[in-house]
Amino acid sequence: MSQSHSSWLNCRVKYEEKIQMYGLVNQAVQDLVVTKFGEKSWQDVLERSGVKETQFISSQSYPDQTTYDLATAASEVLGISLKDVLIAFGEWWVLDTAQKKYGHLLKSGGPTLRDFLLYLPRFHSSVEIIYPDLKPPEFEVEEAAPGHIILHYFSDRPGLTWFVYGLIQGLGAFHSVEVTIEIRDYKDHGADHDVFIIRWDQNPG
Amino acid sequence: MGIIDQSGSGGNHNTMVGQFHFDTEQINEIFPFYFIIDREYKICFCGQGLNKLEKGRDVVGADFRELFVINRPRRFQGKSAETLFKARGEEFCLINNTGVTFRGQFQSLNSGELGVFFGGPWIQSAEELEKHGLTLNDFSPSDPLSMFLMILKYHEIANTELKEIQQLMNDHQIKAKELANLNQLLSEQKAQTDKARQRAEDLATEKSRFLSLMSHEIRTPLNGIIGGCELLKNQELRPDQVVPFQMMEESVHGLNNLVNRILEFSQLEDKAVSLQNEEVALHTILQSTLNLFIRNAADKKLALSMEFLPGCPEYIHIDPHRFTQVLMNVLENAIKFTQRGSITLRTEMIMSNEARDSGPVAMRISVIDSGSGISHEDRKRIFSFFEIGDSSNNRDHGGIGMGLAIVKHLMSLMEGSVQIESRLGVGTQVILSWPFGSIMSKPMPTAHISPSTKNGHNTGQPVPENAKPNRNRILIVDDNRINQLLASKFLAKLGIDYDVAENGQIAIDKYKSGHFDMIFMDLQMPVLDGYGASLEIRQFDKNVPIIAISANARSEVASQIKKAGMNEFLPKPVTMTQLDELVGKYLKSTSTSIAN
Ligand code: HEM
Numbered sequence: 085m086s087q088s089h090s091s092w093l094n095c096r097v098k099y100e101e102k103i104q105m106y107g108l109v110n111q112a113v114q115d116l117v118v119t120k121f122g123e124k125s126w127q128d129v130l131e132r133s134g135v136k137e138t139q140f141i142s143s144q145s146y147p148d149q150t151t152y153d154l155a156t157a158a159s160e161v162l163g164i165s166l167k168d169v170l171i172a173f174g175e176w177w178v179l180d181t182a183q184k185k186y187g188h189l190l191k192s193g194g195p196t197l198r199d200f201l202l203y204l205p206r207f208h209s210s211v212e213i214i215y216p217d218l219k220p221p222e223f224e225v226e227e228a229a230p231g232h233i234i235l236h237y238f239s240d241r242p243g244l245t246w247f248v249y250g251l252i253q254g255l256g257a258f259h260s261v262e263v264t265i266e267i268r269d270y271k272d273h274g275a276d277h278d279v280f281i282i283r284w285d286q287n288p289g
Numbered sequence: 290m291g292i293i294d295q296s297g298s299g300g301n302h303n304t305m306v307g308q309f310h311f312d313t314e315q316i317n318e319i320f321p322f323y324f325i326i327d328r329e330y331k332i333c334f335c336g337q338g339l340n341k342l343e344k345g346r347d348v349v350g351a352d353f354r355e356l357f358v359i360n361r362p363r364r365f366q367g368k369s370a371e372t373l374f375k376a377r378g379e380e381f382c383l384i385n386n387t388g389v390t391f392r393g394q395f396q397s398l399n400s401g402e403l404g405v406f407f408g409g410p411w412i413q414s415a416e417e418l419e420k421h422g423l424t425l426n427d428f429s430p431s432d433p434l435s436m437f438l439m440i441l442k443y444h445e446i447a448n449t450e451l452k453e454i455q456q457l458m459n460d461h462q463i464k465a466k467e468l469a470n471l472n473q474l475l476s477e478q479k480a481q482t483d484k485a486r487q488r489a490e491d492l493a494t495e496k497s498r499f500l501s502l503m504s505h506e507i508r509t510p511l512n513g514i515i516g517g518c519e520l521l522k523n524q525e526l527r528p529d530q531v532v533p534f535q536m537m538e539e540s541v542h543g544l545n546n547l548v549n550r551i552l553e554f555s556q557l558e559d560k561a562v563s564l565q566n567e568e569v570a571l572h573t574i575l576q577s578t579l580n581l582f583i584r585n586a587a588d589k590k591l592a593l594s595m596e597f598l599p600g601c602p603e604y605i606h607i608d609p610h611r612f613t614q615v616l617m618n619v620l621e622n623a624i625k626f627t628q629r630g631s632i633t634l635r636t637e638m639i640m641s642n643e644a645r646d647s648g649p650v651a652m653r654i655s656v657i658d659s660g661s662g663i664s665h666e667d668r669k670r671i672f673s674f675f676e677i678g679d680s681s682n683n684r685d686h687g688g689i690g691m692g693l694a695i696v697k698h699l700m701s702l703m704e705g706s707v708q709i710e711s712r713l714g715v716g717t718q719v720i721l722s723w724p725f726g727s728i729m730s731k732p733m734p735t736a737h738i739s740p741s742t743k744n745g746h747n748t749g750q751p752v753p754e755n756a757k758p759n760r761n762r763i764l765i766v767d768d769n770r771i772n773q774l775l776a777s778k779f780l781a782k783l784g785i786d787y788d789v790a791e792n793g794q795i796a797i798d799k800y801k802s803g804h805f806d807m808i809f810m811d812l813q814m815p816v817l818d819g820y821g822a823s824l825e826i827r828q829f830d831k832n833v834p835i836i837a838i839s840a841n842a843r844s845e846v847a848s849q850i851k852k853a854g855m856n857e858f859l860p861k862p863v864t865m866t867q868l869d870e871l872v873g874k875y876l877k878s879t880s881t882s883i884a885n
Pocket residue numbers: 104105106108109178182186189190208211215217218219220221222238239240241244248251252255
């Protein structure tokens with residue numbers, strides 16, 4: 085965890101003001117903190133982060149640094165490790181933000197976890213149509229066996245491994261299956277990209 | 290165009306397009322909802338998507354017309370299959386038996402033997418997609434449906450966000466309107482209050498003006514009557530004239546008192562009173578105030594005494610005029626309500642309870658009488674305007690109970706307090722007290738200032754004795770003939786020479802041509818008023834005492850006469866005693882001549 089944290093610090097130098105992220109991501113961070121910890125905590129997080137904005141607009145771009153600063157501040161203010169903040173945010177993104185706002189669209193990728201994961205590589209290209217400056221993640225999926233998928237995650241952005249971990253957990257919960265996730269390759273530990281091995285029980289119950 | 294190899298199914302069906310070959314698998318990946326029909330409308334091949342949509346029903350082998358209706362172009366309805374194959378650039382809109390709309394186009398294959406439909410279902414929402422058991426993965430990446438759905442979704446999201454914003458704006462507008470209404474209400478109320486305040490102020494000014502006028506109008510004739518009485522008093526009256534004369538004299542004094550009190554009180558109410566504190570010799574001022582009542586007390590055979598207890602300061606810091614006013618009111622009341630016995634004016638210092646040597650905490654002046662006393666009930670009302678201790682006694686005492694109301698007002702102005710202790714039939718004690726701090730005198734200057742000489746203009750500038758003729762001369766400046774007459778009679782009695790001027794201009798002329806030791810100056814006069822005349826005289830004579838005499842007793846007058854260079858102000862009606870005092874004060878050397 086401390087490793088990923090230090091890479092976050094590196095990324096501050098490397099990515100400052102270069103890469104931008106759409107405001108809906110920061111909105112979701114805000115939503116998560118306000119809902120789970122209260123408005124007061126969010127104000128504390130905002131203050132701690134040094135971020136000037138008090139309200140984010142979903143279709144406006146903000147520097148990645150803003151999102152990183154918010155996550156770091158949340159970890160410090162709420163006394164939760166950065167890893168847990170990222171996981172929580174991944175779950176929140178799928179189970180709350182995406183579901184609340186995009187509803188059936190999340191299902192249109194497929195009615196099962198398998199279908200959705202297989203469609204994931206194509207998913208963000210349709211997001212791009214509404215957010216033209218999107219720098220989407222890239223995914224590659226291999227179906228090793230039923231209930232066993234290997235997910236490759238490629239990104240220009242550093243330090244988001246645990247976020248994707250949380251996203252996958254969220255997707256499992258969304259499709260009512262219990263997933264176990266193993267991180268086989270870890271980009272922050274020198275791998276080319278992150279590789280997740282995802283397994284779940286095909287016939288639960 | 291291409292040729293379809295129809296041999297078998299599931300095998301390697303190569304379709305040649307120009308010099309390229311596509312197999313049905315590839316076509317399936319590009320157009321998952323494609324199908325191929327022959328001239329009899331029989332479906333020979335179809336894509337995976339179409340199979341999935343038809344949910345396991347055999348599509349291959351089925352009649353196109355059982356599955357689809359040509360919705361548009363309508364001119365192709367009921368036409369032969371070959372007609373469709375030839376309609377190459379035409380956009381077709383088919384509807385299947387579950388209501389799904391297909392968009393696409395026909396192309397002929399194998400020289401018109403077969404026809405292929407390239408297209409797919411036209412899905413309008415993610416919900417509809419789900420309803421038909423499809424996912425975006427069933428569509429080819431070249432199909433814009435996923436983008437289309439995302440745009441629709443985004444549109445929907447934007448709409449919801451817009452509605453939320455509109456709601457917020459509405460709420461704000463309603464709140465803003467409420468605030469505006471409230472604001473309007475408040476400003477209306479403020480306008481009303483302002484109006485009411487303005488009216489109150491106008492009324493106060495009006496009242497002030499009226500009182501000033503009344504004071505002048507009433508005091509001038511009153512002056513005449515009082516003066517007349519004083520003159521008559523010194524004459525032999527026929528025995529039958531004595532009682533009516535006494536009645537007249539008492540009534541006119543009562544009336545004078547009444548007018549004075551009303552004016553005094555109205556001044557206090559106006560808050561026009563400001564304190565002019567100075568160092569005052571305590572014993573002297575007490576004694577001289579008490580002296581004013583010696584005659585009244587003697588008339589009622591009351592013993593009047595003063596107790597000045599040890600520890601009292603020599604000087605106090607106070608407004609001498611207001612201090613005297615308070616004492617006079619209290620003493621006057623005491624005399625008025627005491628039929629027999631005594632009245633005592635006691636002054637003492639109150640020490641702190643805790644430590645004897647910590648110095649005085651207050652000064653207390655008590656006026657103790659042996660009068661009828663005031664009932665407990667009356668004591669509560671006694672400080673209010675126009676009330677009197679025993680209403681049945683009104684006539685007897687010939688006064689009104691404004692005195693104590695004035696006292697209370699003035700005492701609070703001077704940071705002191707007034708208190709009454711009384712027992713019916715035994716007597717009353719009016720206690721005036723001041724916190725020591727508020728009246729404590731500053732370290733005394735070496736030269737003692739006494740109230741009686743403070744305003745004396747000749748103080749420190751003695752007129753050389755030899756420059757003056759033996760007898761003093763006074764210039765009386767007044768346009769009212771009765772006033773002229775009275776003043777001249779008084780002065781004659783005091784053995785003082787005088788001359789009369791009818792207005793300010795005549796006064797200046799007379800003063801320039803003759804020698805005068807003092808001037809009595811009326812203020813309101815035709816041609817040139819008292820202020821103008823005094824200013825002019827001060828141009829060439831800074832010393833001659835000028836005494837303003839006017840029926841207008843308003844406090845503003847005091848500052849105006851000072852500005853005009855006059856020494857002192859005497860309200861009308863002026864009594865002989867007052868004139869005597871003035872003469873004694875300003876023209877000391879003449880005291881012997883009075884004796885003549
Ligand atoms: C309705 C669903 C979703 C929407 C609208 C959406 C939209 C977005 C947007 C706007 C970004 C920010 C990229 C930018 O602004 O440049 C993003 C990033 C990302 N999304 Fe999604 N997303 C969705 C679902 C998912 C899901 C289910 C996953 C599952 C793994 C996912 C994985 C990611 C990752 C890993 C990133 C980080 C970008 C990077 O690595 O560079 N998203 N997404």
